[in-house]
Amino acid sequence: MRVEIVAVGTELLLGQIADTNSQWLGEQLAAHGIDSYFHQHVGDNHERIVLALRTALARGDAVIVTGGLGPTQDDITREALAEVMNVPLERDEEIAGAIRTMFEARGRTMPANNLRQADVPRGALVIAARRGTAPGLVCPLGHKVVYAVPGVTHEMREMFERAIRPDLEQRASREGQRTAIVSRVLRTWGASESALAEAVAERFDALRASERVTLAFLASGIEGIKVRLTARGDDAEHARQLLRVEESLVRALITERLGNIIFGVDEQTMEDAVAERLSERGLTLAVAESLTGGLIASRLVAVPGASAWFRGGVVSYASEVKFDLLHVPEGPVVSAAAADAMARGVRDLLGADVGLATTGVAGPDPQDDLPVGTVFLGVVVGDHARQVALQLPGDRPRIRAYSAISALDALRRTLEVSAPPRA
Amino acid sequence: MRVEIVAVGTELLLGQIADTNSQWLGEQLAAHGIDSYFHQHVGDNHERIVLALRTALARGDAVIVTGGLGPTQDDITREALAEVMNVPLERDEEIAGAIRTMFEARGRTMPANNLRQADVPRGALVIAARRGTAPGLVCPLGHKVVYAVPGVTHEMREMFERAIRPDLEQRASREGQRTAIVSRVLRTWGASESALAEAVAERFDALRASERVTLAFLASGIEGIKVRLTARGDDAEHARQLLRVEESLVRALITERLGNIIFGVDEQTMEDAVAERLSERGLTLAVAESLTGGLIASRLVAVPGASAWFRGGVVSYASEVKFDLLHVPEGPVVSAAAADAMARGVRDLLGADVGLATTGVAGPDPQDDLPVGTVFLGVVVGDHARQVALQLPGDRPRIRAYSAISALDALRRTLEVSAPPRA
Numbered sequence: 001m002r003v004e005i006v007a008v009g010t011e012l013l014l015g016q017i018a019d020t021n022s023q024w025l026g027e028q029l030a031a032h033g034i035d036s037y038f039h040q041h042v043g044d045n046h047e048r049i050v051l052a053l054r055t056a057l058a059r060g061d062a063v064i065v066t067g068g069l070g071p072t073q074d075d076i077t078r079e080a081l082a083e084v085m086n087v088p089l090e091r092d093e094e095i096a097g098a099i100r101t102m103f104e105a106r107g108r109t110m111p112a113n114n115l116r117q118a119d120v121p122r123g124a125l126v127i128a129a130r131r132g133t134a135p136g137l138v139c140p141l142g143h144k145v146v147y148a149v150p151g152v153t154h155e156m157r158e159m160f161e162r163a164i165r166p167d168l169e170q171r172a173s174r175e176g177q178r179t180a181i182v183s184r185v186l187r188t189w190g191a192s193e194s195a196l197a198e199a200v201a202e203r204f205d206a207l208r209a210s211e212r213v214t215l216a217f218l219a220s221g222i223e224g225i226k227v228r229l230t231a232r233g234d235d236a237e238h239a240r241q242l243l244r245v246e247e248s249l250v251r252a253l254i255t256e257r258l259g260n261i262i263f264g265v266d267e268q269t270m271e272d273a274v275a276e277r278l279s280e281r282g283l284t285l286a287v288a289e290s291l292t293g294g295l296i297a298s299r300l301v302a303v304p305g306a307s308a309w310f311r312g313g314v315v316s317y318a319s320e321v322k323f324d325l326l327h328v329p330e331g332p333v334v335s336a337a338a339a340d341a342m343a344r345g346v347r348d349l350l351g352a353d354v355g356l357a358t359t360g361v362a363g364p365d366p367q368d369d370l371p372v373g374t375v376f377l378g379v380v381v382g383d384h385a386r387q388v389a390l391q392l393p394g395d396r397p398r399i400r401a402y403s404a405i406s407a408l409d410a411l412r413r414t415l416e417v418s419a420p421p422r423a
Numbered sequence: 424m425r426v427e428i429v430a431v432g433t434e435l436l437l438g439q440i441a442d443t444n445s446q447w448l449g450e451q452l453a454a455h456g457i458d459s460y461f462h463q464h465v466g467d468n469h470e471r472i473v474l475a476l477r478t479a480l481a482r483g484d485a486v487i488v489t490g491g492l493g494p495t496q497d498d499i500t501r502e503a504l505a506e507v508m509n510v511p512l513e514r515d516e517e518i519a520g521a522i523r524t525m526f527e528a529r530g531r532t533m534p535a536n537n538l539r540q541a542d543v544p545r546g547a548l549v550i551a552a553r554r555g556t557a558p559g560l561v562c563p564l565g566h567k568v569v570y571a572v573p574g575v576t577h578e579m580r581e582m583f584e585r586a587i588r589p590d591l592e593q594r595a596s597r598e599g600q601r602t603a604i605v606s607r608v609l610r611t612w613g614a615s616e617s618a619l620a621e622a623v624a625e626r627f628d629a630l631r632a633s634e635r636v637t638l639a640f641l642a643s644g645i646e647g648i649k650v651r652l653t654a655r656g657d658d659a660e661h662a663r664q665l666l667r668v669e670e671s672l673v674r675a676l677i678t679e680r681l682g683n684i685i686f687g688v689d690e691q692t693m694e695d696a697v698a699e700r701l702s703e704r705g706l707t708l709a710v711a712e713s714l715t716g717g718l719i720a721s722r723l724v725a726v727p728g729a730s731a732w733f734r735g736g737v738v739s740y741a742s743e744v745k746f747d748l749l750h751v752p753e754g755p756v757v758s759a760a761a762a763d764a765m766a767r768g769v770r771d772l773l774g775a776d777v778g779l780a781t782t783g784v785a786g787p788d789p790q791d792d793l794p795v796g797t798v799f800l801g802v803v804v805g806d807h808a809r810q811v812a813l814q815l816p817g818d819r820p821r822i823r824a825y826s827a828i829s830a831l832d833a834l835r836r837t838l839e840v841s842a843p844p845r846a
Contacts, residue, residue, distance in 0.1 A: 013459050015450030016641055018441055022464070027438030036436050037471050041445070048460050050790035055478055183437075194534040197495040206497055216467065217495050218434050228434070285597050285737075293724025294717025297738040301716025303820060312744045315710075315720040315736035317729065321773055350744055364727050391529075394554065396727060398577070 001172045002035045004056035008067035008077055009151060010043035021066045021156055028160065033179040033232065044068060048078035054281070057084070061144055062171070064164060067151030069134040071114045077148055078119050081139050084146070087122040091115070091342065095126065098131050121296060127163040130340055131155045136163065145171075180236040186251065187264040189224035189409050193217050194423055196225055199257040200250055204369035213246050222401045223270070224263075227254070263412060270408045271299045277412060278309040280421035283381070285411075287313035288326055288357040290333070291375065296356065297406040311350040312414050323358075325349065332369050334359050336387040339378030355380040356411050358403050362396045373399055377407045384418035386410065424595045426452055426459045429501050431490035432574060433466035444489045446577055451583065456604035456655065457591055467491060472503035476569060476589055480507070484567055485594070489589060490574030492557040494537045496777055501542050504562050507569070510545040514538070515739035518549065522556050550586040554578045559586065568594070574579050590608065603659040610687040612647035612832050616640050619648055622680040623673055635668050645688075645824045646693070650677070686835060693831045694722040700835060701732040701777070703844035706804070708834075709775035710736040711749055711765040713756070713782040714798065718827040734775040739765065745782075748772065757782050757793050759810040762801030778803040779834050781826050785819045796822055800830045807831065807841035 001297065005022045013021050022039045029036045042052040049068065056063040070075030096118035100245060103110035117134045120126060127136030127149070136159045137148040146262045147167075149159045158391060188196065207213050211232070218226040227244050233239030255322060263273040278285055287296050297313040300306055314325060322328040326345030328338050338347045339357050347355030360375030377388040390412050394397045428445045435442050450460045461482060465475040469563040472491070479486040491500030505512045518541035526533035540557045543549060550559030550572070559582045560571040572579045611619065615767045619640060620627065620761045630638050634655070641649040652669050656662030676686060686696045701708055710719050723729055737748060745751040749768030751761050762780050771777030783798030784790045800811040811833050815822045 012446075013449050013462065014453045015446040015448070016639070018443065018446050020441065023435075023438040023441050025438070026436050030437045037466055037468070038475065039462075043460055045460070051482065052461065059474065146488065185439075192531075192534075194494040194537045196697035197536060198534040201496075214433075216433060216497050217493075218432075218440070228439070230437075289717070289720075291724070292721070293729075294712070294720030294738065295724075295735060297712075297717030297740075298715070298721055298823075301714070301718075301738070301740060301785075301823070302820060306716075307740065310740050312740040313717060313738035315717065315724070315738070316737040317720075317724060317733050318773070321735045325772070349748070350741070362724075393529075397725060400721075400724070 001039055001062060001168060001175065002060040003029055003062045003168065004060040005036060005039045006052050006056050006063055006065040007039070007151070008039050008044065008049055008065060009041075010074075012041040013043050021151060021302065024153075024157065025064060025066075030181055030183075032169065033181045034172060042194045043119065044074040045078060046076055046080055046083075048075060048185065050083050053080060053084045055161060057141065057146070058145055062168060063146045064160075065146060066156055069110070069117065069136070069150045070147060071117055071133070073113070075116070078116070078121065078137070081124070081137065081146060081148060082121040083141055085121050085123065085141060089119040090122050091383050092118050092120045092126065095120070095135055098129075102133060105412060117339070128161050129155070130162075131158055138163070140165065146247065153270070153288060162190070179232045179234060180239045181230060181232050182236065182239045183228060183230040184243055185218075185249055185266050186227040186229070186247070186254070186262050187268060188223055188227065188254065188261045189263055189270065190261045191225065191258045191376045193225050195258060196227060196254065200227070200253050203246070203250055203253065207246075215246075215250065222405060224405070260413060263296035263409065269299075270405050270412070271303050272410050274300070274408050274415075275303045275306065275309065277415040277421075281415060281419050282422050283353040283415075283419065284309050284311050284352035285354045285356065286311045286346045286352035288342040288355070289313060289315050290317060290322070290342070290359040291362040292358045292400055292407070293317055295400060296358065296407055303374045311352040314346050314349065332362055332368055334361060334368055334374060336374065336376050336378070336389060340380070340385055340387050341378075343378035343380040343385070353382070354411070354415075356407055360390075360399070360403060362399045364396060375399070375406075377410050378401070379410050379414045381414055381418045385406065386414050424456050424485060424591060424598065425483040426457055426485045426487060426591065427483040428459060428462045428800070429475050429479050429486055429488040430462070430464050430574070431467065431472055431488060432464075433462040433468075436466050444574060444576060447576075447580065448487060448489075448583065451588070454539070454604070454606050455588060455592065456602065457595065467497045467499060469503055469506075472500060473506050476503060476507045480564060480569070485591060486567075486569040487583075488569060488571045489579055492540065492559070492571060492573045494534070494540050494556070494651060496536070498539070501544065501560070504547070504560065504569060504571060505544040508544050508546065508562055508564060510540040513545050515541050515543045515549060518543070518558055518584075520551075524557060538807050550582050552578070552583075553710065554581055554640055555765060561586070561590065564646065602655050602657060603662040604653060604655050605659065605662040606651060607666055607670055608641075608689050609650040609652070609670070609677070609685050610647055610689075610691060611650065612686055612693065612828065613682045613684045614648065614681045615643040616648050619650065621678065623650070626669070626673055626676065630669075631723055636665055638669075638673070644827060645821065647828070650826070683839070686832065692722070693828050693835070694726050696722070696835050697831050697838075698726045698729065698732065700838040700844075704838065704842050705845050706776040706838075706842065707732050707734050708772035708777045708779065709734045709769045711740050711769035711778070711780040712736060713740060713745070713765070715781045715823055715827045715830070716740055716784040718823060719781065719830055722827065722831065730733050734773040737769050755791055757784055757791055757797060757799065759799045759801070759812060762799035763803070763808055763810050764801075766801035766803040766808070776805070777834070777838075779829050779830055783822070783826060785822045787819060798822070798826045798829070800826070802833050802837045804837055804841045807837065809837050
C-alpha cells in the first residue's frame with residue numbers, strides 16, 4: 001500500500017498556514033507501517049485539484065485528500081472528485097437532513113450553500129460527520145481509493161482514526177503487506193553530519209540493502225545532528241527488537257569514534273539532559289550570561305520543575321555589572337579568566353552549587369581587538385573548573401544560539417566527569 | 424511564471440519535522456507576485472525524487488527543490504538532478520578547494536564524503552555557499568529551470584534572496600509579465616484577528632473587487648497579528664503610491680478603533696520597537712525576570728547595538744534571589760507589588776534608568792493558590808510606575824512567551840506616555 005496525501009487550500013501555497021495535517025497523517029501512516037512516498041499541496045482551483053489527484057493516483061494505491069469540503073464557494077474538492085471518478089454529484093437527503101437539524105438545534109438560520117456539503121459523487125461512501133457539518137468521502141476507483149476529509153484538524157483526525165485507518169489496514173492485510181514500524185532518534189551535539197556519517201559508515205552500508213532497518217541523518221539547525229533509526233518488523237515486538245540491536249551497534253560506533261556526543265533520544269533537548277544530570281546529583285545551578293543574554297536561563301526555565309535545581313541567573317551585559325555584581329577582576333571581559341570568574345561569581349551570589357557562564361563577541365562589530373565569534377565558556381562544579389574557548393562562525397543570532405547550546409553541553413559533560421549521581 | 428516547490432526528505436513524509444521551508448518560500452513567492460500552484464514532499468529515494476521533479480517540470484515553468492544537498496549518503500538530490508537533466512555529475516575543483524579550506528580554517532579533518540558537495544551536474548550553475556558547505560545549483564532545462572538549495576533553513580533563505588528571487592524576477596520580466604508588487608506589513612499586538620478584521624472591514628470590502636491592492640491578516644503565533652497590504656502597480660513608483668494611500672487609511676482605522684496597537688512594520692520586532700524608543704530617549708534598561716527566565720533579556724540582546732541602552736538583568740527564579748538580591752519585601756512573590764519591587768530593585772542594582780519585571784505562574788502546577796497563567800508585569804520609568812495583571816491561556820511555553828512580549832509591549836507604551844524623545 002502506497003498512500004499519497006494531497007492537502008487542498010490556497011492558504012497552504014501562500015504560506016499563510018503550516019500544513020500540520022500532512023505532518024500528522026505522515027506520522028500516523030508510518031506508525032502503522034503504511035508507506036507514504038509523496039505529499040502534495042494544491043490551491044482551491046478545480047483543474048489543479050483534478051491534476052493533483054490524478055498524479056497521486058498514478059503513483060500510489062490510495063490518496064487521502066484534506067480540505068475543500070466546507071460550505072463556501074471555494075470548497076470544491078467534491079466537484080474535483082466527481083470529475084476524477086467521472087460520475088455526477090448527487091444530493092444525499094440523509095446528510096442534508098442532518099445539516100438542517102444541526103442548524104435548527106442551534107437556533108440558527110442555515111445559509112443555503114451549506115447543503116453543498118450533502119453532495120456526494122455517485123458511487124462514493126459517506127464518512128458521517130461527528131464533529132462538524134462536512135462529511136468525509138470514500139471514493140473507489142477500480143482497486144484504488146481516494147479518501148476525502150475536512151481540513152479542520154480535529155475533524156480530520158477523528159475521521160482518519162474511525163474510518164480511514166481501519167480501511168487502509170484491511171486493504172493492506174488483503175495484500176498480505178502488514179508490518180509494524182518503530183523509530184528512535186539519537187540526539188548528538190559537537191560532531192558534523194559528515195563526521196557522523198563516516199563514524200557509522202559500516203552500518204549505513206550494511207543496511208543499504210535492508211528492507212528492515214534504515215539509518216538517516218537530520219541536521220536540526222543549531223540543535224545538533226539527529227541520527228534516526230527506523231525498523232520495520234512483522235509485528236511491533238519484532239520491530240522493537242530489530243531497533244534495539246541496531247541502536248546498540250550505532251551507539252557503540254559513535255561513542256568509540258566521536259566520544260560522548262549523544263546527549264539524548266527522541267524529543268529530549270539539551271536542557272532536558274542538563275536537568276536530568278543536575279537532578280540525579282542533587283545539585284543547584286546559577287548562570288551568568290553576557291553575549292547569550294538570557295538564552296541559557298530561558299532554555300533552563302523551559303523545563304517543567306526547574307525550580308528544584310535552578311536558582312537563577314545574571315545577565316551581565318554591561319562590563320560594570322560583571323565587575324560590581326559578579327566580582328570579575330578588572331581586565332579584559334572577553335577571556336577564559338573572566339568566564340571562570342563569572343561562573344564563580346554567580347554561583348556565590350545566588351547560593352548555588354554549580355556556576356555556568358558565557359562571555360564573547362556576538363558582533364556585528366569586533367570588541368577589544370577580538371574578532372566576532374570569539375567566545376569563552378566557564379563551568380564550576382565544586383573544585384572542578386573548566387573553561388572552553390570557541391571561535392564560532394555565523395551572524396549574531398547564530399553565534400549567540402551556538403554559544404548557549406555549547407555552554408549547556410559543556411555543563412552536561414563536566415557534570416558527568418566531576419560528580420557521580422546520587423544513589 | 425509558475426513555480427513548484429519540491430521538498431526532499433524522508434523525515435517530512437514521516438511527519439518528524441514540519442515543512443517550514445515550503446511555507447516560507449510560498450510566502451516569499453506570493454509577496455513578489457510569482458505564482459505557485461503546487462508543492463510536493465518526497466523522500467530520500469532516487470527514483471521518487473526524479474519522478475517528483477519530472478512531475479513538477481511538466482506542470483510548471485520553474486522548480487525550487489530544497490534538501491538532499493548535504494555530504495552524507497542519503498543526500499541524493501544532485502544525482503536525481505543529473506538524471507532529470509540527462510547529464511553526468513562532474514567534480515567542481517573550485518568548490519572542492521573551498522570546502523577543504525573551510526575545514527582547515529577550523530582546524531578539523533575533512534571527511535572524504537564532504538567532497539560529494541562539489542559534484543555538479545554538467546551545465547548547471549553554482550550558487551556559492553556562504554553559510555554552510557553545500558552550494559546551491561541552478562539547472563537549466565530548455566526554457567525551464569530547477570533551483571536546488573540546502574534544506575537548512577538559513578542557508579536556503581540566504582540563497583533564495585541572493586540568487587533565486589532575482590533570477591525568477593528576470594525570467595518573469597523577459598516574459599513581459601512584470602508588474603511591480605510592493606507590500607507592507609503592519610505589526611500589531613494586543614487585538615484579536617476578528618477585532619482587527621472588524622476595525623478595517625470597510626477597507627476590506629472596498630478592496631474586494633480591486634485587482635490592485637489586497638489586505639490580509641496573518642496570525643504570527645505569539646508575535647501578534649500582521650496586517651499585510653500588497654499593491655500591484657504598473658511600475659514600482661505606482662505600486663508604492665497605491666500602498667502609501669492604503670496604509671494611511673488602514674492605520675487610521677486601526678488606531679482610532681483599537682488604540683496604539685501597531686508597534687512596527689515589516690520585519691520589526693517588539694524588541695526593535697523598544698530599542699528604538701529607549702535610544703530616542705537616551706535611557707538605559709535593566710530587567711528582572713521570574714517566569715520568563717531570561718526570555719526578555721535574550722530578545723533585547725538580539726538587537727545589534729544593545730550595549731548602548733541595555734545594562735543587563737537578573738533571572739530571579741528562586742524566591743530568595745528576589746528577596747536577597749532585588750530587595751523584594753517578604754510576602755507573596757506573585758503579585759503586582761512584587762513585580763513593582765523587582766523592577767525598582769533591578770534598576771537600582773544595575774544602575775539603569777528604566778526597570779522592567781515579570782513574575783507569575785507558568786505551570787504546570789499552580790503556585791501560592793494562584794492558577795496557572797497568573798502573571799504580573801512591572802515597569803518603572805523615572806517617577807512613572809505601572810503594573811499590569813494578566814491571566815494568560817495555554818501551556819508553559821506559551822504563557823512564558825506571551826508574558827515576555829506583553830512585558831516588552833507594556834514598556835513600549837509606558838515609554839511613549841512617560842518620557843518625550845530627546846530632540
